Amino acid sequence: MHDKLASEYFSRKYQLGCAQAVTKAFQQNLKISDEHISLLAAYNTGQAPSGTCGAIYAALELCTSEEQQNRLTDKFLHHAKHLSCRDIRKNKTISCRQAVELAANIFAAELE
Numbered sequence: 001m002h003d004k005l006a007s008e009y010f011s012r013k014y015q016l017g018c019a020q021a022v023t024k025a026f027q028q029n030l031k032i033s034d035e036h037i038s039l040l041a042a043y044n045t046g047q048a049p050s051g052t053c054g055a056i057y058a059a060l061e062l063c064t065s066e067e068q069q070n071r072l073t074d075k076f077l078h079h080a081k082h083l084s085c086r087d088i089r090k091n092k093t094i095s096c097r098q099a100v101e102l103a104a105n106i107f108a109a110e111l112e
Contacts, residue, residue, distance in 0.1 A: 080093050
């Protein structure tokens with residue numbers, strides 16, 4: 001459910017970038033402000049620290065423990081093969097939309 005919601009927010013209709021779309025999908029559950037989501041625009045399109053994919057960066061920021069971050073990183077790497085936006089796009093392992101859906105999906109699984 002959250003993966004489809006994140007994908008919808010990533011659409012032209014909402015015009016949110018990858019980091020924003022992932023976070024917006026959890027806004028109600030985690031009580032995240034619109035202001036915080038706006039600030040995440042700085043992390044879209046490979047602009048997250050170390051060039052990390054914005055989608056997984058946002059999911060990692062929502063985590064409450066290092067162990068949870070490690071699990072998300074491992075699961076994302078298993079599917080995307082890379083954490084770097086540039087490497088994901090260069091190697092065409094998954095699309096940006098798939099990265100958004102994947103990050104939202106694996107974070108949602110952590111909440112269950």
